[in-house]
Amino acid sequence: MQLKAEKLLEQLKILIIVGILILIGQRIGYGISIIEAIPGIILVIAVAMFSLIIKELTPNLKFPAFAWASLTALVLSMPFMPTADWFLGHTNNVNFLGTTTPILAFAGISVGNRIEQFKKLSWKVLIVAVMVFIGTFFGSAIIAQIILKLQGII
């Protein structure tokens, strides 16, 4: 239990740093006032911590903290929830794209020790990626075609 609390505290420390990175980034990129966005980022960090705790408590579910974070925010922002206006009002000051830049900066650095392997993959990755793009698009289109036909919409 002691160890778990220490781990969560360490995660909170990193989340606060990520929050600061987002605040500075979106101030530069989208002109969002740092002061005005502080309540929003505190809420975001609170939901993130909540999702980490839920994940710790439900190890058998194998449901990632990321999914818990989305699900929690989804529930808090549904129109008939009393929390919706308050939650959305504040988190609107946290820019969607602004949250993506720190992730990719860390992600870019984190692949550094595998660059040599990465280079070997290059042209194959390109071919596979194109197959992935085609697969998802036509997979969805074919299923939609069948269901829309069955529903009589087309």
Add this chain to the structure above:
Amino acid sequence: MNNRFIKLNLTVLVIVALCEMIGTKSFSVGIGTIVLLPMLFAVVIGILITPDVLGKKLSALKKVISREEVEMAGPFVMLALLPLGVKYGTLVGPDIVKVIQAGPALLLQELGNLGTILIALPIALLLGMKREAIGATVSICREPTLGVIGERYGIASPEGTGILGTYLVGTIFGTIFYGLLGSLSISTGLHPYALAMACGMGSGSMMTAASTSLAVAAPPEMKDTVLAYAATSNMLTGVTGLYSVVLFGLPLVNFFYKKLEPILGKRGNKDAA
């Protein structure tokens, strides 16, 4: 707080500030528009400053970002993803009623995203990919999948390398690829409404590129419906995409990997050798 911790975070701060200063850049290249978001610059700069790339030539850089800082960055990715997860939730929550009303077609076509596994996994194995193929073909590999794979296998694992590959290709070429495919896809004979739903893949820029070009190529009276279906589908993928990867995508890709790798994998290796 130790030295490595401070060096890593200050470096990321500089990268973030720089990338946001550059901002979103888009330019047309004749057949389409290339959209470059700050996050793309961030991942490129992040990779460039590591010891095996620019660090090789600049010893001062190697002192700031050594293998130890690189090692440390991995767990940070999973935590940095959580605020984005929250934002995804706030995008869908307010429209939950619309999502529920959107109908069986919109819901079921989400399973079509698993088409990535059926088409791309065998090809990845034939090309000699191993566990990288799991990450590269489990889905279209946008941010939510990045989160799932990062947490399950670690972003520096072979699976993580695979997903970052598809992710990077998608970030750079996704918009232009789907911008072309959107209009070209009508010639397959599939109905524009079905194709519209296929445009929602969980990436706003890709959905916009695909659906806009599709709407222009489709009969004029269908234009508004095409755009509406595409936007709703993209919203749905925001909810279902993640669960589809966790509940169906990962078990399925691992199942097919076990079945196909012994057959296709060997052949791919022989070809390479």
